[in-house]
Amino acid sequence: MAQTNDPSLWRDHLPWPDATSHKHSRGRLAVVSGGPLNTGAARLAARAGLRVGAGLVKVLCPPAAAPIVAGALEAVMVEAFTSPEALEALAEPMDAVVIGPAAGLNEATVQNLAALARTGAALVVDADALTIFKGRGVDLFASLDRDDVLTPHEGEFERVFPGLLANGREAAAGEAARQSGAHVVLKGAQTVIAAPDGRTCVNPNGSPWLATAGSGDVLAGLIGGLVAQGMPTFDAASAAVWMHAAAAERFGPGLIAEDLPHLIPSILTALREGG
Structure with missing residues (x-):
């Protein structure tokens, strides 16, 4: 039977830094961007991952997109790749990777996912990296394991x-979740979070203000940022x-997706203080 998502279920698993923490110990997150006209979604996800506590966040993008991404970000790093093999090498040191937001509906996205x-x-697999597998879910599932999340x-x-x-x-x-062998976050007014081991919870605090372009990209970044910090995947997805929604x-x-990452620190502060 599904639980109701509530901070009491995962608050104790939230990752907090201590006096010995440094950026690498706080988790390394990468976000794969699309081409030069499709960088906004990755930037939203990357900012969300940084705001939720990941110590180091990178956007990995095609060379033509790199100047655009680099000109729009500060603390988020940027690296370019020219092939799935190059992407694999850049992603190897990372703890979590988000792929899908405006990644492109083409075979390059399929190959990039396989490389990751x-x-x-x-992996947090969203948007284009889901749609490109229409009618061939088995191919997607072959690239997943129980720590990964579909959104x-x-x-x-x-x-x-x-x-x-x-x-x-x-x-x-x-x-x-059972078929894919990964976690599934089925978004909606009452988002359902399901784990491959059978656990399920339903989120009660969905907000109509989330019905705006880019809000899902922010959610993918929040999940990725928490998973990168070592939070168990089911708890990370539930918390994100x-x-x-609380943000x-x-x-x-008047909410737009760009507002969401900036609201996360106040939500984290309230959670840390027991609110």
Whole structure:
């Protein structure tokens, strides 16, 4: 039976730095960007990962996109790759990688995901990196393991897991996690988080202000940032979903995705203080 997502379930697993912490010990996150006209989604995810505590965040992008990304970011680092093999080498030292936000609906995204699967990094697979596997979910599942996370909205979910939604959202997410061997975050008004071991929780604090372009990219970055810091994947996904919604509700009308990362510190402070 699904639990109700609540900070009491995961607050004790939140990663906090101590006096001995340094940027590498706080987790290394990479985000794969699309081409020069498709960098915004990766930048949103990267800022979210940095704000949620990852000590080192990089955007990995095609060479033509590098000047655009580098000109729009400060603390987030930028490195360019020209092939899946080069991407693999850049991602090898990272603890988690987000792939999918505006990555491109082409075979390069398929090859890049396969390359990332050969590293030791946990993967957060979103957006284009889900849609490109429409009708061939088995190929996607071959690149996943139990530490990875899929973050589909219902449309993307149906492309990868056709027909499962007919059983209801909770059952569908649970079966998708079982089939894929990875965690599944089925986004919506009541987002469902499902683990491949059968655990499921439903998020109660969904906010209508999240119905804005780019908010899902921020969520992917939050999940990646927490996983990079060593938080168990199910707890990281649950915490990220809750914080994402809490931040949106705190801002209210007029929210755009760019606002969300800046709200995360106040949410973290309240959680640390027991609120």
